[in-house]
Amino acid sequence: MGINWVEIVWTMMAAASLTLGFVHLLVWFKQRSRYASLAFFMLATSVAVFSASELSMMGAQTPAAYATALRWAHVPICVIALSIIAFVHFHFGAGRLWLVCAAAAFRLLTLLLNFVTGVNINFEDVTALEHLTLWGGFVASVPVGIPNPWQIVTQIGNLLLVAFVADASITLWRRGDPVTRRRAALVGGSILLFIFGVTGFGMLILAGVVHAPTILTPGFLIIVMAMSYELSWDVIAAAQLAAKLHTSEISLRASEEQFRAVVESVPNAILLVDAQGKVTLTNPQAQALFGYAREELIGRPVELLIPEGYRSAHETFRQSHAAEARAQATGVARELYALQKDGREVPVEMVLKPMRTVDASFVLVSLVDVTERRQNERTAARQRDEIAHLSRVAALGELSGSLAHEINQPLMGILSNAQAAQRFLERDDVNLDEVREILVDIVEDDKRAGEVIRRLRALLKKGEMQKRPLDINSVVDDVVRLTRNDLMNRDVAVTTELTPDLPPVVGDQIQLQQVLLNLVMNACEAMEAVSEPSQVHIRTRRTDGGSVEMSVSDRGGGIPPGDLERIFEPFVTAKEHGTGLGLSICRTIIGAHGGRLWAENIGAGATFRCTLPLSGHAG
Amino acid sequence: MSSGTPIVFVVDDDASVQRGLKRLLRSAGFTAETFASASEFLERYDRNAVGCVILDLAMPCFDGLQMQKALTDQGSLLPIIFLTGHGDVVTSVQAMKGGAVDFLTKPVTDDELLSAVRVAILRCEALYRAREEIANIRGRVATLTPREREVLMHLLSGKLNKQIAADLGTVEHTIKVHRARVMQKMQAHTLAALVRLAERAGIEATPPNEG
Numbered sequence: 001m002g003i004n005w006v007e008i009v010w011t012m013m014a015a016a017s018l019t020l021g022f023v024h025l026l027v028w029f030k031q032r033s034r035y036a037s038l039a040f041f042m043l044a045t046s047v048a049v050f051s052a053s054e055l056s057m058m059g060a061q062t063p064a065a066y067a068t069a070l071r072w073a074h075v076p077i078c079v080i081a082l083s084i085i086a087f088v089h090f091h092f093g094a095g096r097l098w099l100v101c102a103a104a105a106f107r108l109l110t111l112l113l114n115f116v117t118g119v120n121i122n123f124e125d126v127t128a129l130e131h132l133t134l135w136g137g138f139v140a141s142v143p144v145g146i147p148n149p150w151q152i153v154t155q156i157g158n159l160l161l162v163a164f165v166a167d168a169s170i171t172l173w174r175r176g177d178p179v180t181r182r183r184a185a186l187v188g189g190s191i192l193l194f195i196f197g198v199t200g201f202g203m204l205i206l207a208g209v210v211h212a213p214t215i216l217t218p219g220f221l222i223i224v225m226a227m228s229y230e231l232s233w234d235v236i237a238a239a240q241l242a243a244k245l246h247t248s249e250i251s252l253r254a255s256e257e258q259f260r261a262v263v264e265s266v267p268n269a270i271l272l273v274d275a276q277g278k279v280t281l282t283n284p285q286a287q288a289l290f291g292y293a294r295e296e297l298i299g300r301p302v303e304l305l306i307p308e309g310y311r312s313a314h315e316t317f318r319q320s321h322a323a324e325a326r327a328q329a330t331g332v333a334r335e336l337y338a339l340q341k342d343g344r345e346v347p348v349e350m351v352l353k354p355m356r357t358v359d360a361s362f363v364l365v366s367l368v369d370v371t372e373r374r375q376n377e378r379t380a381a382r383q384r385d386e387i388a389h390l391s392r393v394a395a396l397g398e399l400s401g402s403l404a405h406e407i408n409q410p411l412m413g414i415l416s417n418a419q420a421a422q423r424f425l426e427r428d429d430v431n432l433d434e435v436r437e438i439l440v441d442i443v444e445d446d447k448r449a450g451e452v453i454r455r456l457r458a459l460l461k462k463g464e465m466q467k468r469p470l471d472i473n474s475v476v477d478d479v480v481r482l483t484r485n486d487l488m489n490r491d492v493a494v495t496t497e498l499t500p501d502l503p504p505v506v507g508d509q510i511q512l513q514q515v516l517l518n519l520v521m522n523a524c525e526a527m528e529a530v531s532e533p534s535q536v537h538i539r540t541r542r543t544d545g546g547s548v549e550m551s552v553s554d555r556g557g558g559i560p561p562g563d564l565e566r567i568f569e570p571f572v573t574a575k576e577h578g579t580g581l582g583l584s585i586c587r588t589i590i591g592a593h594g595g596r597l598w599a600e601n602i603g604a605g606a607t608f609r610c611t612l613p614l615s616g617h618a619g
Numbered sequence: 620m621s622s623g624t625p626i627v628f629v630v631d632d633d634a635s636v637q638r639g640l641k642r643l644l645r646s647a648g649f650t651a652e653t654f655a656s657a658s659e660f661l662e663r664y665d666r667n668a669v670g671c672v673i674l675d676l677a678m679p680c681f682d683g684l685q686m687q688k689a690l691t692d693q694g695s696l697l698p699i700i701f702l703t704g705h706g707d708v709v710t711s712v713q714a715m716k717g718g719a720v721d722f723l724t725k726p727v728t729d730d731e732l733l734s735a736v737r738v739a740i741l742r743c744e745a746l747y748r749a750r751e752e753i754a755n756i757r758g759r760v761a762t763l764t765p766r767e768r769e770v771l772m773h774l775l776s777g778k779l780n781k782q783i784a785a786d787l788g789t790v791e792h793t794i795k796v797h798r799a800r801v802m803q804k805m806q807a808h809t810l811a812a813l814v815r816l817a818e819r820a821g822i823e824a825t826p827p828n829e830g
Contacts, residue, residue, distance in 0.1 A: 405704035416639030423646035
């Protein structure tokens with residue numbers, strides 16, 4: 001009998017299979033969650049065991065010995081089938097659960113029937129053995145006997161296994177990325193190929209159609225190799241991942257350092273606040289702004305830095321802000337204050353930027369101390385108010401004759417009435433009714449003078465701009481009264497077209513009066529050189545854009561188109577004695593009200609239009 | 620004619636001032652009429668009335684100075700007292716040149732105003748009297764014959780009878796007769812009285828070299 005090379009090859013295959021199995025058993029020990037490796041180990045071990053069984057089947061000398069060897073060969077086969085199921089299930093992460101259960105159940109049922117029916121699941125009885133001489137002179141036993149009718153259960157089990165693997169492979173293939181497709185094709189394909197090819201071949205032999213020994217071990221080894229190859233990919237991938245992780249850790253550290261450098265070097269004060277409202281990071285600017293040391297800030301609630309009056313509102317704000325994740329600037333529209341360690345409040349402007357990591361959310365708070373800016377703004381506003389006041393005084397100076405008249409008229413009435421009364425009272429026949437009438441006139445005149453003085457005082461008053469809701473028509477009324485006499489002396493007729501019940505605008509009554517006064521006086525001066533009858537038309541109306549418009553039209557021939565904008569620049573004047581500040585101040589005032597002032601040429605002259613936002617829309 | 624009581628016309632666009640001034644004037648025994656504008660006054664005032672006008676300088680359309688001119692053009696003898704809210708030298712000079720009695724700044728006291736009114740009324744009466752007298756003298760001159768008028772002119776230029784006779788180419792006796800008739804018609808007893816009458820009526824002597 002020379003060298004039994006079949007025995008050598010089979011033993012080598014078993015050894016190879018076992019080696020691969022143990023390698024992956026080690027992998028499983030390192031990573032207990034990789035059940036696919038465990039399943040592979042079971043499979044490989046079973047294949048080695050089966051290889052021994054197959055050898056003993058081929059070397060059986062009696063039908064009974066063959067039947068017993070085949071019966072026992074079904075134990076590793078069953079484990080192989082279950083291992084395949086487990087491997088596919090865990091490694092593919094796909095496949096229907098009921099198919100898993102059904103395939104496993106039929107395989108176990110096969111094993112059970114294998115031991116309780118016939119001599120094994122394949123044969124009712126093995127009646128004889130044929131001896132086939134294989135390549136190299138090896139004589140293998142081939143059974144002859146009555147097939148076991150229960151074999152059908154094995155076929156169904158095999159079909160279920162095929163269905164399960166096919167289903168899982170197709171599902172995996174559909175998921176699409178190249179790695180999963182490779183896995184589906186390689187593992188799924190080889191398993192299917194084996195089941196179709198090798199078990200089909202085995203069936204044919206056992207059914208006596210083909211006379212050949214049942215050589216299954218090489219097929220099983222192919223599956224083992226395929227699976228091992230597949231699993232080694234995962235090991236390689238894990239190594240690559242580890243390498244990547246390492247580089248990304250380095251770059252993460254670098255970007256963290258960059259982040260730190262940015263945070264440290266920006267001029268803004270920066271705080272990082274976590275979802276619980278605790279400060280987790282600060283920069284020196286923040287420490288300087290709030291007057292705390294770094295250790296005093298880290299881990300403390302951010303409410304520590306908020307003035308008491310805003311604290312409770314802040315907490316609810318913080319919660320709602322965390323919910324909507326977008327950067328927003330605050331402190332521009334409304335005044336925000338930061339609370340310093342020594343209890344002082346500092347005006348700040350703030351930008352919030354929510355940040356999310358895998359396990360936490362933060363808000364990056366960037367703050368700027370705007371004390372200086374606020375002071376500058378205040379200074380600018382004060383200077384604007386002062387210039388406005390000066391120009392008002394100048395405008396009233398031009399009106400002084402007219403204003404003297406406005407006051408002297410009632411004073412004249414009062415004096416003449418009072419002295420008349422004194423004279424009446426000296427007489428014997430005092431007419432008390434007459435004296436009563438005189439007193440009524442005196443009271444009326446006194447009120448009238450008082451009213452003029454009140455208006456004058458208001459205009460002359462030096463003060464900050466005070467915005468409150470007001471009726472633009474009352475502004476027009478006041479100015480028309482103040483200028484009435486002056487316009488009369490200049491032979492200028494004033495007409496008004498006031499829309500009743502206009503919604504209130506927010507503004508400073510005095511400064512708006514000043515603007516209108518300026519526009520009216522400008523209109524008069526524009527008409528001095530014109531021969532046509534002089535007329536100033538003042539109109540108020542509501543615009544489509546949700547604002548109120550006040551316009552002053554003259555018949556002074558208009559403004560050269562190139563100058564329509566230039567006239568609003570300071571020190572530009574068409575008058576001999578003008579300062580050239582009037583219109584520029586008017587525009588500043590209207591701008592500070594959130595409105596617009598511009599000039600147009602309409603009809604026989606110029607029209608100055610001024611829009612003011614409604615009180616509800618004030619910015 | 621200076622018939623009836625004097626009337627003070629108040630022209631001011633301010634109703635309250637009108638009422639106050641009217642009462643004050645009434646308390647001092649004057650009759651006052653009020654007007655809201657110059658044009659209303661010019662339409663309605665009594666041209667023969669004696670009295671004066673209290674006029675507000677600053678009024679719409681037609682100001683005080685314009686009205687003063689209009690009144691003068693109409694030959695009115697009513698003196699004007701100006702009232703103004705603020706003293707303005709230029710306008711006050713213009714007003715006074717235009718014949719204003721006074722230029723008062725509002726508010727004006729009763730004494731100031733009433734004394735100005737009294738002066739104005741006196742002036743008005745004097746103006747009426749003067750106008751009457753002139754008319755009277757002119758009436759007398761009108762009764763003179765041409766020859767007598769010639770003699771009058773020569774007398775006014777201070778010539779002696781002899782010189783007049785020579786100038787007119789007649790004898791001294793004839794001149795004497797004419798002269799007596801002139802004195803009688805002109806109701807002048809002395810040559811000085813005759814000269815005064817002529818002056819008042821604005822009659823001037825003809826230059827001596829004439830003829």
